Amino acid sequence: MSARILVVDDIPTNVKLLEARLTAEYFDVLTASDGPTALALAASEAPDLILLDVMMPGMDGLEVCRCLKADSATRHIPVVMVTALTDVGDRVRGLEAGADDFLSKPVNEVALFARVRSLVRLKMLTDELRTRQAMSGEAELLEQVGESGEGAAGSILVIDANVRGGDRMRSYLEEAGYDVLVCTSKDAALEICQTDRFDLIITAIEIAGEDGLRLCSQFRSREATRYVPILMVLEDMDLQRLAKGLDLGVTDYVVKPVDRNELEARVRTQIRRRRYHDRLRSVLDRSVSMAFTDGLTGIYNRRYMSAHLDRKLMEIAETGKPVSIMLFDIDHFKLVNDTYGHAIGDEVLKAVTDHVSESVRETDLLARYGGEEFVLVMPATDVEIALKVADRIRERLSHQTIPAGAAGSNVTVTISAGVASTFDPLETPDALLKRADQALYAAKQNGRNLVFGVNGPATPDAKRAARAAVGD
Known part of the structure; x- marks a missing residue:
């Protein structure tokens, strides 16, 4: 290095x-x-x-x-x-x-x-x-995520087979405002770390005759404790074992007899750094999430939907099951914005996504395609089932009312939708979306508040127009 x-x-x-x-x-x-x-x-x-x-x-x-x-x-x-x-x-x-x-x-x-x-x-x-x-585009937050947090409560796990020594350390740290749990065995410590979250782990270098360094290695190999700072308590300044511990991922150490003030200072430093890293990761996770989700509605965006749909189409070769999509938009949405304002228009978009999300399976994926257009990806679903799902969603939305804020009235909206389905693992997302778009166009041309599919419309009255528009 x-x-x-x-x-x-x-x-x-x-x-x-x-x-x-x-x-x-x-x-x-x-x-x-x-x-x-x-x-x-x-x-x-x-x-x-x-x-x-x-x-x-x-x-x-x-x-x-x-x-x-x-x-x-x-x-x-x-x-x-x-x-x-x-x-x-x-x-x-x-x-x-x-x-x-x-x-x-x-x-x-x-x-x-x-x-x-x-x-x-x-x-x-x-x-x-x-x-x-x-690189995520939130560089301005770097200075806001400072190494602050002194005085904030922290959760600490102390591992020491010597009951008296563990209780003494717990007394020191609890008086300093920390929440402390003491374990007297290695196995108990590993088990509790699977369910409880700690800001710091303090472990003796020997635990009932067992090597504390091996425990540190196990902490570093497990996802739940990989990034938790570890403070090792040495019996004496054994430089060889200390060096080995630092190589294994021990982040700090104290030597017995442990001075109370030094212990508190080192604990404070480790927890402060832990929280700084946690906040950095949190901001980073949020940035990654923002790259794949729509900021207004909270559902996935077009980029993520395209990648997801591509994967589902390739899976057809393994499963032999079809993939269907529903492409829909809100009828006369510009009129909603012009009448009630863009703020109410945003509320309408969020309400529509909420209603649709409640009407589909966990395996389905809803994404904002752009503006007032949305895509619902339905794996392992043939066109007949997809048409029924789409028409149920259309029917439910047509009876929903959305508060129009200061306007003092409610907004009622309808959707038009196009459904396309495929058994072909070689079909591209763009090709499937193009067919769904043709069906959506047919629905809009025939009066809106309709669902049309590549294999025919969802409502019997519109079959002839759908076949003409889609070419089926």
Whole structure:
């Protein structure tokens, strides 16, 4: 895994040492000897991670970290403090400033590379989500989805076979406002995660003699817990097992005896990041949904319908069952807009889609074709059944009234529809839609509020006109 890393230290020897170690592992290294230079490089070069010395003249590492996290262009860059300070209070101040972790001088290579790779992976995930969101056309929302959420309640699962230790951690976290559940076995934890959602998982590295790292691996392999941050509690600073845990997907750790303030600071950081990623994914999912759904009615759009219909036509070769479609539009819809206004016209469109959706099967697909035109795709349905369905929908809609808002009256609308069906898996969606459109044209030419099909109209009185228009 390659990445660009910014090393910040006012002592040239320390810079050269870290640069040599990182370069030997094929990382691209940038260097800075003071805070202002580091901030400028972070903004212009967008590194994937910053190794930041705490004790520097002028602007120290804590102030640099606070500036990085306050700037929207750099707040998502992971920061690891490199320090000779070992006091827990110093670590807590660094975490509160936005640091992701600490490495003590002299820097151990195992700890260095394990933490670098873990945080770079996290940064790449964040970058991917942000890039997809920007490409979705909602780039302006990036700044609105900030890493906020401190103080908001969170749900935490604590896994520890030591009942006393688990209860102590629960007491700490519940007093800080979190909702905490304690499990004493690996199997119980895996089972509850299938049904309950957690913002953070805290697990001991040993659970009743079983390897906690294996549990972490199982969490990462399951969809329900793949993206839940994991905080591991170490018995001592076992760098080899820590490195393995970080490679498996552990996102943070604390070492016993656990300091309460440090625990709360790390928990707060992990939950804040979890919620940030959740909101990014939510916006992204909404953007993807918008690409395939109609913004006004909430049903599928023409693009999705075409792809869906294409798949259903190809399935005929496997199932041997026909596919039918109903193409319909609202009669005299322009008159509705001219009489009541476009706002009422929009309400009519939504009401029509609601009524049709309630009248069809779950396997059918309703889509807005454009303007006041709609398409209903009915798989495994022959033309006779499709005609009956279409006429039932037409009849039901003709008796529905739609409130006309401030106008103080109700709107009644009718539809005209054309039905087409095929047993041919090689027929294209465009060809089937063209036949349905011909049938729709016949319905409109013969007085509207009618359903015509390629094999004949749904009402006996219109058979002759339908055959003439469709060519059947």
